[in-house]
Amino acid sequence: MRQHQRGFTLLELMITVAIIAIVAAMAAPSFNNQISNNRSVALGEELTSALNVARSxxxxRGTRVSLCASADGATCSNSWSDGWIVVVDNATSDTASAVTVGEVLRRWEAPSANAAINVQQNGGATGFVRFNRLGILGRADSGEVTVNASVSGCTGNAARNITVGIAGLLNVAHGDCS
Incomplete structure (x- = not known):
């Protein structure tokens, strides 16, 4: 009596592999968009977290604390794409135009190279956000602070727009990635 072998022929296996390759090639671009969207959302969440840490x-501590852009993790700079730090701010007043770095409380590494971070106060770019001992926005006379964060390649509303009001309260909203 003859026994029948069970299994796949080489031709059936090759057709299955070809179909899987075609489906994977069609799905790859949407995975890349999803990854960019997730990175954009994460960037916004990191900045929101940093602002909350600075305010709290x-x-x-009952003193001024600032979140500022930092390239080296010890001093403030103006390029948010290099990373940022939360520091005790030894400035002489809430309205001082620069941060006087005291103790560095926390450091965030630079985001991915394709991140776009724009921080503005009173219509102009700023390199820091200061909170006073009451948790109120320092330099409040200059108005609220807006932070726009996104990653290139994101789609839809994965960008984040963070507004720090004069009272120091944060509002996070979805923004267009365009």
Missing amino acids: EAVR
Whole structure:
């Protein structure tokens, strides 16, 4: 009596592999968009977290605390794409035009190279956000601070627009990636 072998022929296996390759090639671009969207959302969440840390530390310590752009993790700069730090701000007043770095409380590494971060106050770019001992926005006379964060390649509303009001409260909204 003859036994029948069970399994796939080489031809059936090759057709299955070809179909899987075609489906994977069609799905890859949408995976790339999803990855960019997730990175954009994560960037916005990191900046929101940093602002919340700065505000809560200002209240907890009863002194000025600032979030500022930083290339080296120890001093403030103007390029948010290099990373940022939360520092005790030894400036002489809430309205001082620069941060006087005291103790560095927390450091964030530079985001991916294709990140776009724009921080503005009173219509102009700024390199820092200061909170006073009450958790109120320092330099409040200059108006609220807006932070726009996105990653190139994101689609839809994955960008984040963060507004820091004069009272120090944060509002996070979805923004267009365009």
